């Protein structure tokens with residue numbers, strides 16, 4: 027549970043998590059194993075279609091949420107279930123406590139429910155004098171430790187067998203060995219006794235089916251079955267978002283949920299309860315069944331045009347499983363109660379701005395969560411939206427206001443960059459001058475060496491170097507990332523040479539400015555909008571066949587965010603945007619006459635920029651070009667995992683960024699390649715700086731530079 | 742042919758079911774008749790170590806309360822609440838000479854654990870190797886929850902490709918008041934400690950599925 031008061035406190039807690047070796051190792055193993063088992067579970071199935079089905083069905087259900095609730099309530103009451111609706115978390119807790127009082131309940135057993143975590147139900151019931159025991163193994167462990175979950179599906183993933191053995195030794199009063207199979211059996215026996223004694227069972231639900239008044243529970247351990255069977259009172263606490271119209275929809279979700287959560291085709295148990303079933307307990311009383319639906323902001327959220335989609339979430343936990351930041355810091359630093367990307371978002375809605383303020387800043391915007399989400403939620407974008415909302419509510423921090431002002435005025439921005447170049451003379455090797463670039467507000471960058479600002483920006487060289495291409499095959503406009511324009515002009519020069527050699531006429535419209543991603547990342551929506559307008563006007567898409575860029579982040583921002591911000595007028599523009607690799611490989615085709623076969627080719631490995639592989643769906647073009655140019659290609663493990671840059675992110679959370687980078691470089695190192703290639707200047711800055719700081723022999727270059735190196739001088 | 746061997750003449754759905762169920766460690770066998778299924782079960786109980794102490798946790802160092810519950814189970818017990826009466830009687834006759842009790846009172850009295858619970862599944866789902874068991878009867882429910890081994894007989898005529906193929910039947914059952922339907926796939930499992938798979942955390946430690954040729 028994340029409760030840090032200030033960003034500084036939060037950073038301190040993050041650092042502690044980074045220093046936890048067990049956690050780091052466990053998270054690494056998990057991240058790699060999860061990907062493999064998920065791929066296995068979906069083998070032969072059309073994942074995208076299944077996810078789209080879930081998204082569509084959920085959207086439809088959410089659009090008619092109130093009607094669905096009314097229908098469910100009528101059906102369930104006809105079955106003898108008592109149905110309650112709680113507006114707030116506190117009200118839900120009070121309703122459940124009242125049910126307990128009316129039935130003279132002393133002991134309660136629970137099966138896993140994130141909704142009960144959300145309302146802090148246990149605290150409330152314990153304060154009422156009830157004894158509450160969690161019966162899901164992981165939940166029981168964290169309950170005994172007085173902790174919150176560190177993962178939505180595996181709540182005790184942060185703990186080792188030794189810690190569990192120690193805990194169980196205390197609980198049983200007997201020495202326990204740290205042997206997992208035996209510890210599980212100890213839990214089986216200890217908890218069996220609790221089941222035998224309990225008066226009330228509390229469960230959650232994965233589905234509430236309106237057509238039949240049924241709740242569905244998806245579990246592996248089987249404890250939910252005992253919880254709903256043995257005690258005389260059963261209360262299910264269910265978020266309103268779990269309502270679905272019919273069994274068909276529930277089964278659609280069930281096809282995706284376990285596969286995405288744990289790589290299982292289905293969980294051991296799926297239980298469908300339609301009414302208080304036969305009860306043979308003492309006293310000859312009948313079973314009582316209650317369902318408490320929780321609103322806590324959900325009904326309003328369902329009507330929100332931007333955020334309604336967060337209620338599609340089926341709580342599979344996958345967005346945490348693939349998140350590079352979660353992997354480094356673990357769940358206690360990556361969510362308040364709900365964990366992972368979805369946690370960053372719903373914390374704001376369910377638990378308030380206070381709890382969400384720092385968390386939403388800890389997203390590197392790599393898109394891994396979105397690519398894996400069971401419900402197709404655009405998680406990274408919504409995280410930024412929450413960030414922007416919080417800033418609008420609380421006021422914008424000075425550095426982001428300043429940057430917005432500067433960026434909105436292109437001439438001022440470029441003048442500042444040019445003067446920064448002058449200010450950094452004489453060039454020392456301890457360059458710290460990049461803070462004028464939008465990405466960097468220098469804090470701790472010791473984990474990587476930073477480059478200096480180039481002597482002459484690309485835009486100031488253009489007039490001299492602009493190639494003349496007689497009878498061009500096509501006309502393209504070059505969009506330059508600020509980092510390339512002012513720090514790495516050589517990347518752009520290489521790109522222009524490649525294009526010209528392939529018969530492409532390149533134009534460089536001078537009115538272009540920063541793409542606006544850095545300000546969008548800082549929650550400055552207005553500035554992001556303003557620079558987007560400037561760029562669309564400057565690049566005049568109708569005059570060119572394509573708008574090409576050598577920066578994956580710019581490309582993905584231009585393509586996806588511009589039409590979203592500016593509407594249809596930016597769509598033509600967005601449709602023409604292509605990264606260099608796609609233009610060269612898929613559209614033009616690399617001209618083999620320019621790349622003669624040479625013996626003893628150097629080995630090259632590749633890092634896939636997040637915004638290229640997930641942002642634009644480009645998974646093969648850069649590697650194909652490297653091979654076609656005559657290099658030996660050596661693929662790295664986890665090629666598509668983030669490098670840790672993330673623009674402003676690496677300045678805000680340098681320690682996390684450094685750890686992600688170290689993993690990346692180690693993976694590249696293991697390929698034995700001398701050259702690491704990528705297609706984004708941000709990634710180059712991060713990787714090259716890291717390799718230099720670590721004193722590695724590994725060279726880092728942009729794809730364009732590597733290709734040009736192999737190109738014959740003249741045709 | 743001795744019971745429990747694979748006769749290997751099932752159509753595709755049965756093969757799919759078997760593969761999926763075995764993937765989650767269920768033990769799948771073919772049987773030609775209900776009597777063969779009962780004989781299989783009695784033999785299984787007979788060869789089962791008395792109360793397999795280690796497997797269920799009773800041999801572990803426990804708190805006094807939990808240990809006391811273990812004490813309450815002293816003999817081999819089976820339960821077969823879903824069997825038709827005359828089959829139940831035949832089963833009981835098989836159990837008695839072997840010193841196995843076939844529980845006929847409320848299963849709540851046996852929370853310490855029963856050795857084997859026997860059920861007849863209502864449907865099977867081939868895609869995932871899942872049993873569908875209408876567990877509205879409490880005894881039936883408990884038989885599949887507190888048993889150490891669950892033996893389920895699945896008539897092959899009840900096998901379907903996917904859960905979607907069962908939507909009409911299941912929806913109808915859900916509308917019969919107070920219905921409790923279970924999808925069961927493999928044994929009870931957890932990976933909550935260090936993500937290491939452990940079987941039998943709350944429910945059965947083993948699931949045996951007997952495919953009954955009834956078509």
Ligand code: SF4
Nearest residue numbers: 349389390392393395
């Ligand atoms: S975008 Fe990347 S860093 Fe951000 S929450 Fe998603 S997976 Fe994590």
Ligand code: SF4
Nearest residue numbers: 339340342343345399
């Ligand atoms: S947001 Fe998507 S990936 Fe994350 S838990 Fe919800 S459904 Fe799963």
